[in-house]
Amino acid sequence: FMLTQPHSVSASPGKTVTISCTRSSGSIASNYVQWYQQRPGSSPTTVIYEDNQRPSGVPDRFSGSIDSSSNSASLTISGLKTEDEADYYCQSYDSSNAIFGGGTKVTVL
Amino acid sequence: EVQLLESGGGLVQPGGSLRVSCAASGFTFHSYAMSWVRQAPGKGLEWVSVISGSGGSTYYADSVKGRFTISRDNSKDTLYLQMNSLRAEDTAVYYCAKTVRGSLYYFDYWGQGTLVTVSS
Numbered sequence: 049f050m051l052t053q054p055h056s057v058s059a060s061p062g063k064t065v066t067i068s069c070t071r072s073s074g075s076i077a078s079n080y081v082q083w084y085q086q087r088p089g090s091s092p093t094t095v096i097y098e099d100n101q102r103p104s105g106v107p108d109r110f111s112g113s114i115d116s117s118s119n120s121a122s123l124t125i126s127g128l129k130t131e132d133e134a135d136y137y138c139q140s141y142d143s144s145n146a147i148f149g150g151g152t153k154v155t156v157l
Numbered sequence: 158e159v160q161l162l163e164s165g166g167g168l169v170q171p172g173g174s175l176r177v178s179c180a181a182s183g184f185t186f187h188s189y190a191m192s193w194v195r196q197a198p199g200k201g202l203e204w205v206s207v208i209s210g211s212g213g214s215t216y217y218a219d220s221v222k223g224r225f226t227i228s229r230d231n232s233k234d235t236l237y238l239q240m241n242s243l244r245a246e247d248t249a250v251y252y253c254a255k256t257v258r259g260s261l262y263y264f265d266y267w268g269q270g271t272l273v274t275v276s277s
Contacts, residue, residue, distance in 0.1 A: 082263045084202070091267045092194075092202065097257055103265055137202050141262030144216050146192065146204035 049073045051138050051149035058155040063128050067152045069138030070120040079140045081121040083112055086151075087134040095136075096123060130156050159183040159266045161253050166271030173243050177271050179236040179253030187211070187231040190256040192264060193238050195249035205251070206238065207261050216261070221247075243275045 050072040059065045069081065083096040094103050096112035099121065109129075114121045121140075125132055133156045138149040165177035179191070193205040206217045206227040215227050226239040236253050250272050254264035 080260075080263060084264075084267075086202075091252055091269050093267065094265050097263055097265060135201075139202075139263060145218065146194075146207070146262040148202045148204065151201045 049142065049147065051140060051147055053136075053138060053149040053152045055150075056153040056155065058157055059128050060157045061128055061130060064124060064126045065128060065154060066125075067123045067136055067138075067154070068118075068120050069122070069149050070118065071140065074142075075116065076114050076119045076121055076140075077116050079142065081112065081114060082139045083110075083121075083123045084137045084139065085132075085134045086137065087131075092137065125154070128156055132156060159255060161255065161266060161268030163251065163253055163268045163271035166251065166273045168274045168276065169243055170277050171244060171275055173275075174239070174241045175243065175273060176237060176239045177251050177273065178238075179268055181234045181236065181253075181255070184255065186229075186234040189258065190261050191229060191236045192254045192256060192262075193227060193236075194252045194254050194264075194267075195247075196252070196270075197246070197249045200249075203249075204262075207256070208236070209261070214261075240273070243273075245275050247273065248275045249273060 052070045080098045084092040086092045095110045100112040135151045160182045162180045192207040208227045224242045228237045250270040252270045253268045255266040
């Protein structure tokens with residue numbers, strides 16, 4: 049299956065952005081979804097794992113959810129800060145592969 | 158503190174071989190599966206391979222199957238990726254990633270990456 053993300057989203061500081069990740073086949077609820085942040089010139093870091101779990105140190109401005117009706121997962125960033133400007137990748141898996149979405153660039157206006 | 162430090166990247170000719178390494182610290186290495194994920198210049202993330210904590214199980218992306226071999230030395234807390242028959246399209250930054258406990262296919266910590274360039 050494939051995971052499809054929008055190429056880019058943007059918002060002003062303090063606002064909320066939501067990034068979608070749509071699974072092409074099979075149920076989004078079948079396998080956990082993760083979200084990774086990659087700031088320019090840096091390696092990825094994990095902001096959400098197992099659909100909605102935040103690693104320690106990740107602020108609660110970041111939240112994850114899944115929606116079976118649209119077969120998609122979402123990452124929501126509230127109270128947007130300039131430091132949130134980055135590429136964000138969703139990721140899931142099947143029985144023998146990890147699968148990444150194409151990435152979404154978040155721009156803080 | 159979990160640390161993952163990759164090394165061994167460099168320039169290699171098409172058809173050549175290279176081995177990259179990832180030295181791990183700050184966690185019980187043998188208890189976790191480990192993966193390699195790569196990122197071509199200006200592109201997104203692509204999963205390459207995973208190895209179980211014991212080293213007894215390995216899985217590969219179709220794009221590298223038969224050419225790359227993942228391995229680990231639990232006595233040295235080190236992960237390896239042996240890359241043979243390299244192609245231009247293998248040019249990428251190679252990241253090692255620690256999996257979340259009990260999983261094979263999702264990650265909580267990433268290294269800083271090592272650049273592999275395949276070019277004549």
